[in-house]
Amino acid sequence: MTADVLKYHFTVVGGDFTSAGKASVNVKKLLRQLGIAPDIIRRVAIAMYEGEINMVIHANGGTADLEIYPDSIVIILADSGPGIPDIDQAMQEGFSTAPDNIRSLGFGAGMGLPNMKRYTDEMKIDTEVGVGTTVTMTIRL
Amino acid sequence: MLVKEIIDKLELEVLNLADGEREVSGGYTGDLLSWVMGRAESHMMWVTIMTNVNILAVASLRDLPAVLIAEDAEIAPEIVAKAAEQEINLLRSPKSAYALCVGLGQLLA
Numbered sequence: 001m002t003a004d005v006l007k008y009h010f011t012v013v014g015g016d017f018t019s020a021g022k023a024s025v026n027v028k029k030l031l032r033q034l035g036i037a038p039d040i041i042r043r044v045a046i047a048m049y050e051g052e053i054n055m056v057i058h059a060n061g062g063t064a065d066l067e068i069y070p071d072s073i074v075i076i077l078a079d080s081g082p083g084i085p086d087i088d089q090a091m092q093e094g095f096s097t098a099p100d101n102i103r104s105l106g107f108g109a110g111m112g113l114p115n116m117k118r119y120t121d122e123m124k125i126d127t128e129v130g131v132g133t134t135v136t137m138t139i140r141l
Numbered sequence: 142m143l144v145k146e147i148i149d150k151l152e153l154e155v156l157n158l159a160d161g162e163r164e165v166s167g168g169y170t171g172d173l174l175s176w177v178m179g180r181a182e183s184h185m186m187w188v189t190i191m192t193n194v195n196i197l198a199v200a201s202l203r204d205l206p207a208v209l210i211a212e213d214a215e216i217a218p219e220i221v222a223k224a225a226e227q228e229i230n231l232l233r234s235p236k237s238a239y240a241l242c243v244g245l246g247q248l249l250a
Contacts, residue, residue, distance in 0.1 A: 017194070025202065045202045049178065106174040109176040111178070
């Protein structure tokens with residue numbers, strides 16, 4: 001089974017808005033080279049971009065892992081940030097805790113987590129306040 | 142309608158033209174990136190006043206046919222250079238986002 005899994009690892013640098021999205025753009029290229037369907041690529045790229053931005057804004061960066069299985073693509077985003085105290089609230093469209101300087105860059109729409117959920121088939125959030133957050137998203141092929 | 146025809150008809154400033162043959166059949170306007178990311182479709186020209194580097198990530202990830210900067214919002218040369226690198230059509234106009242959407246709407250009607 002492991003022979004059928006392709007794994008990629010990316011480091012997301014905190015507070016760096018100029019290179020934020022780099023991992024997602026790279027993943028997009030990679031999936032295109034692998035011949036993955038455009039609609040799947042779009043969903044993976046959007047979900048990953050949102051997750052990446054979240055880690056840049058809220059968690060001082062983290063890691064992004066991409067695992068490509070024969071029947072699914074799994075994205076695992078892990079950070080050692082502040083954690084999410086109320087997941088239900090964080091999942092509401094429009095709810096954001098992004099500071100003003102971040103909003104002036106066009107972020108903080110409160111659509112990050114909702115977009116991640118919308119564009120993936122499964123999303124699991126493991127979070128602990130003061131410890132960090134791991135978001136695991138699955139897109140079926 | 143093709144991007145190059147829209148440039149001509151709306152008298153847009155070309156900051157970077159990677160592919161004038163891209164088809165546009167709709168538009169989207171907004172400045173909140175995640176909102177645009179979630180809602181814009183790959184046949185829509187995106188009208189915005191945002192000019193930071195993250196607009197390129199949104200355009201690239203959503204495969205938007207062009208980003209149209211309204212009200213001559215200032216854009217750094219390195220971002221224009223990056224648009225060229227990433228092959229993103231980047232346009233600009235002194236008109237407001239509203240006026241541009243009206244113009245685009247008339248062209249596509």
